[in-house]
Amino acid sequence: MISGPLALNFGLGHQTNSPSTGRVMAIGGSAARTVCRMTNTPAAIEQLGEEQYLLVTTFRRDGTPVPTPVWAVRDGDALLVWTVGDSGKVKRIRRDGAVTVAPCNVRGVPKGEPVPAQATLLGPDGSAAVRELIKKKYGLSGRLFVWASVLRRGADATVGIRITLV
Numbered sequence: 001m002i003s004g005p006l007a008l009n010f011g012l013g014h015q016t017n018s019p020s021t022g023r024v025m026a027i028g029g030s031a032a033r034t035v036c037r038m039t040n041t042p043a044a045i046e047q048l049g050e051e052q053y054l055l056v057t058t059f060r061r062d063g064t065p066v067p068t069p070v071w072a073v074r075d076g077d078a079l080l081v082w083t084v085g086d087s088g089k090v091k092r093i094r095r096d097g098a099v100t101v102a103p104c105n106v107r108g109v110p111k112g113e114p115v116p117a118q119a120t121l122l123g124p125d126g127s128a129a130v131r132e133l134i135k136k137k138y139g140l141s142g143r144l145f146v147w148a149s150v151l152r153r154g155a156d157a158t159v160g161i162r163i164t165l166v
Contacts, residue, residue, distance in 0.1 A: 042077070044115065045078070046074065048072070048079055048103065049072065051104075051111075052071075053069045053070065053106055053108075054081070054101050054102065055067050055068070055101065055114070056072075056089065056099055056163070057099060058088075058092035058099050058119075059092065059098065059099075066089070066092065069104050069105070069108040071134055071137075071142070073133040073134060073136075073137045077164065078162050078163060079162075079164075080122075080129075080130045080133060080134075080160055080162055080163070082127065082146075082159070082161070083161065084149075084159075085156075085157050085159040089161075090161070093119045093120075093161060094121060097119045098117075098119075099119045100117060101114065101117050101163060101165075102115065116165070116166050117163045117166055118164050119162065120161070121159055121161060122160035122161065126162070127155075127158060127159050128155065130161075131146050134146060
């Protein structure tokens, strides 16, 4: 069994103990992964960057969490997200960059524990770089999604977000 701040299990029917809660989480399938406890480590950033979807949770002024599943890519010691510039998450990040991130599925159902992070909005050059990384990671789907978004709204109407774990 792997222990430490980040535990990955590959295989059939393995179980792992969560160091933070002591819970046992069952894992099944040939490539199933369970994130027990993540901290700001290169391994945590690497795993989150490899996920198909991340659940980025921003917070309203009254503290209400607003979770959103997004595509994300790894860039060194950070995760990058690309979204519409006038979206609610951008407004909330502009006010307060405190967020949490967790691996999830396309519907936003978490597949692991949330990790506290800090989000910052990128300028036009950084946003263009995020678009290119999204296209590279997500292949044809990424290229089509970015192309349609830029065609519909224009390149200036979208913004990149840099997320670092705290």
